[in-house]
Amino acid sequence: NIFVKKGLIITQFSISIFLMITTALIYSQLQYMNSKDLGYDPESVLVIDTDNEIRASYDQFKRRLLEYKSIKHITGGSGVPGGFHDTYGIKFSADDEDVRVHTVFSDIDYLKTFDINIIAGRGFSNEFVTDSSEAMMINEAAWRTTGLSKEEIIGKKVRIPFRDWDRTVIGIFEDYHFKTLRESMDPQAIIMGDDLGRIAIRMDQENQYETILLIEELYKELAPNSVINSWMLRDNLREQYQSETQQAKVFTMFSGLSIVLACIGILGLASFSAQQRQKELSIRKVLGASINQVLMLISKEFVLLILISIILSVPLAWYFMEVWLQDYAYRIQVVDNWLIFLLAGVATAVIALSTIVLKTYKTATGNPVETIRYE
Numbered sequence: 165n166i167f168v169k170k171g172l173i174i175t176q177f178s179i180s181i182f183l184m185i186t187t188a189l190i191y192s193q194l195q196y197m198n199s200k201d202l203g204y205d206p207e208s209v210l211v212i213d214t215d216n217e218i219r220a221s222y223d224q225f226k227r228r229l230l231e232y233k234s235i236k237h238i239t240g241g242s243g244v245p246g247g248f249h250d251t252y253g254i255k256f257s258a259d260d261e262d263v264r265v266h267t268v269f270s271d272i273d274y275l276k277t278f279d280i281n282i283i284a285g286r287g288f289s290n291e292f293v294t295d296s297s298e299a300m301m302i303n304e305a306a307w308r309t310t311g312l313s314k315e316e317i318i319g320k321k322v323r324i325p326f327r328d329w330d331r332t333v334i335g336i337f338e339d340y341h342f343k344t345l346r347e348s349m350d351p352q353a354i355i356m357g358d359d360l361g362r363i364a365i366r367m368d369q370e371n372q373y374e375t376i377l378l379i380e381e382l383y384k385e386l387a388p389n390s391v392i393n394s395w396m397l398r399d400n401l402r403e404q405y406q407s408e409t410q411q412a413k414v415f416t417m418f419s420g421l422s423i424v425l426a427c428i429g430i431l432g433l434a435s436f437s438a439q440q441r442q443k444e445l446s447i448r449k450v451l452g453a454s455i456n457q458v459l460m461l462i463s464k465e466f467v468l469l470i471l472i473s474i475i476l477s478v479p480l481a482w483y484f485m486e487v488w489l490q491d492y493a494y495r496i497q498v499v500d501n502w503l504i505f506l507l508a509g510v511a512t513a514v515i516a517l518s519t520i521v522l523k524t525y526k527t528a529t530g531n532p533v534e535t536i537r538y539e
Contacts, residue, residue, distance in 0.1 A: 169432075170469060176426035177473035177512055178480075183419035184508040185481035186488075189501060190412045193489065196496050197405055203340025204245055205279040209397040210376060211244050212363040212383070219360055221386040226363075228382060234368045234375040239277040240360030241270035245342045246401050247362070254353065255323040256310045262325070263309050265302070266342065266350055269357030275301075275337055277366050284314040285335030288356055292334075296356045300331035304339045306351030331355065341494075344404050348493040364397070423512075427519045430466060463520050470516055474509045481505070 212218075218225065219240075226238045243249045250269075253262030268274065272288045272295075275281075283304065288295045300322065307317050320333050339349050367375045376394070383392045482498055482505075489495045 169429075173426065173429050173466075173469050174473050174476070176422065176429050177470060177516065178477040180419065180422040180426050181473055181477035181508050181512050182481045182484075183415055183422055184511065185478070185505055186485060187412060187415040187419050188504045188508070189481075189485045189496070189498065190408060190415060190488075192496050192501055192504070193492065194405060194408050194412060197345045197408075197492075197494070198402070200341075200345065200494065202245070203280065203338055206245065206397045206401055208367045208369050208372065209278070210365045210367060210379065210394055211397050211400070212365070212379075213393040214240070214360055214363055215387070215390050217387040217390045218363075218383065219358075222360060222363070225382065225386050229365065229379065232375065232378060234371060234378075235365060236368065237273055237277040237366045238363065239271055239273040240363045241268050241274050242357070242359045242361050243268050243342075244362050244364050244397065245278060245340065246344065246397070246404060249342060249352070252324055252326050252353075254306075255325065256312075256317075256320070258323075263306065263351055265306055266352045268342075268352070268354045269359040270354055271360070272356065274354055277364050278340070279366075280340050281338040282335050283338050285318040285333070287335055287337075295334070298330075298332055299334045299356065301335045301337055301354045302333055303337055303349075303352040305349045306353060307336050309351055345494040346492050423515060427515060430469075430516050430519055463517055466516060466520055467513075470513050473512070478505055478509070 214222075222240055226240070229235050229238055249266040251264055252267050254265045255262055272290065275287055282301075284307075285301075287301065288299060292299070302317075307314070310317055312320070314336060317333055317336065322331055322333060323329070324331060337354070341349070342352060343350070365379060380392055380394075383390075485498050489498070
């Protein structure tokens with residue numbers, strides 16, 4: 165039935181346009197996440213998981229590594245950006261409720277190693293011997309929860325009930341994305357401590373392979389009974405968005421497959437239409453119709469089917485992406501990517517019409533005498 169065939173064509177092209185749009189927007193979100201300024205520099209940073217043996221030799225490990233010109237900074241901490249962070253309740257005022265703060269316990273060089281800026285106060289320093297037991301730094305998000313000015317928060321004593329600690333805020337560091345971009349910016353604190361679950365090493369961009377070999381060699385010397393487990397911070401951040409990458413690949417595959425199926429369907433319908441109207445087209449040619457006019461005549465009915473497909477698929481793709489992007493605190497805006505919707509519709513129309521023209525060109529250029537000679 166011709167209406168069933170047309171319905172299938174509309175369905176196939178609607179799916180094709182839907183998949184083209186969603187695939188392009190998923191890739192746009194991936195590109196946005198990979199290119200967004202994270203507030204720190206993840207490039208050329210090697211992270212090493214620690215155990216008791218290397219932690220016992222950490223000071224010597226750090227001192228000897230810094231003798232290499234290819235190594236810029238080293239820090240040890242309970243976590244690194246993109247990884248797990250402990251969470252503690254902190255009282256910034258005796259009358260206020262606890263603020264849930266993600267906490268990093270680190271040595272003195274944490275901010276320097278990850279290139280995180282200090283916007284108020286100061287960082288940890290060997291010149292202040294009490295920093296290791298009394299000081300604390302917080303990010304902008306934690307500072308904003310207090311309602312105090314920068315001048316008021318610097319030097320303020322706070323309470324960490326779970327640890328039964330009192331700490332003095334000595335500085336505010338710039339917000340950086342210590343979690344994935346799926347999550348919003350939360351309060352964070354950095355406290356000096358010896359809970360060094362990971363070691364982060366910033367290297368020169370050149371000769372990194374040779375530098376890593378030197379690091380591994382020294383690690384084996386100082387921790388002969390341990391097996392080094394290391395990874396590049398940038399690679400780990402990319403792996404956190406592996407599910408989005410896989411989704412984009414799957415959508416790309418099905419998008420291509422659906423376009424092929426839709427073209428096969430429209431190829432059959434165009435052949436059927438050309439055959440049904442063969443005598444009509446031949447008479448029109450006898451009466452002076454050009455090849456372009458004949459092709460336009462055949463293609464005209466399919467343009468409506470494509471327009472219906474676009475009208476059906478665009479709102480569905482828009483709604484789907486708005487729902488999908490709700491899982492991301494930092495995201496692209498669908499409305500800002502309207503060009504993707506336009507290009508998907510235009511590309512579908514071009515593919516479909518090219519298929520129709522290629523199939524019906526023989527009918528349009530055929531000798532009309534062969535068709536109507538027996539009439």
